[in-house]
Amino acid sequence: MIRKAETVDAKTICGIYNHYVENTIITFEEQPVTVADMANRIREVTASFPWLVFERNREVVGFAYASRWKSRCAYRYSVESTVYLAPEVTGHGIGRQLYRELILALCDRAIHSVIGGIALPNPASIALHEKLGFEKVAHFTEVGRKFDQWIDVGYWELIICGADHGAAASSPPTFRSNTTPAG
Numbered sequence: 064m065i066r067k068a069e070t071v072d073a074k075t076i077c078g079i080y081n082h083y084v085e086n087t088i089i090t091f092e093e094q095p096v097t098v099a100d101m102a103n104r105i106r107e108v109t110a111s112f113p114w115l116v117f118e119r120n121r122e123v124v125g126f127a128y129a130s131r132w133k134s135r136c137a138y139r140y141s142v143e144s145t146v147y148l149a150p151e152v153t154g155h156g157i158g159r160q161l162y163r164e165l166i167l168a169l170c171d172r173a174i175h176s177v178i179g180g181i182a183l184p185n186p187a188s189i190a191l192h193e194k195l196g197f198e199k200v201a202h203f204t205e206v207g208r209k210f211d212q213w214i215d216v217g218y219w220e221l222i223i224c225g226a227d228h229g230a231a232a233s234s235p236p237t238f239r240s241n242t243t244p245a246g
Contacts, residue, residue: 065164068114073102075123088182091207113168124149127161140175183215192219
């Protein structure tokens with residue numbers, strides 16, 4: 064089941080996210096996030112954008128949210144997207160379902176461009192983005208450093224419908240490529 068995140072989900076979300084903080088280059092954070100900090104992040108994000116969780120057997124096993132791309136006013140129709148899953152549920156379509164619902168929620172908010180930043184290499188995240196119609200638009204070499212290694216970052220972008228100069232979406236999203244999000 065996919066639903067809106069609540070601050071009471073912060074502990075479980077921390078458990079999922081901190082696995083990636085402590086063990087991977089997928090996030091550039093280097094210190095685990097506290098439950099209080101995560102609850103604040105959920106409050107801040109949900110004041111303006113969607114933050115969704117995926118529940119399986121009444122347990123949160125993944126989350127996805129959108130946040131402001133840049134602070135300048137002209138960027139208000141663009142967001143950066145984020146999706147994380149508990150390691151034991153990857154590869155079962157949960158990420159695709161969460162991302163699809165996030166994209167639909169963004170259409171309702173008149174968002175035009177969804178941008179996903181990916182620390183490289185990360186073939187699973189690249190595959191997820193491209194299955195949903197995202198296209199690679201940038202590659203930055205050695206812009207991050209974690210675990211004593213330089214890390215490249217790629218950016219994938221999806222142009223979604225319904226963001227006609229701030230008008231709310233009146234129909235489901237259409238994607239630039241021929242790929243539509245599968246359920």
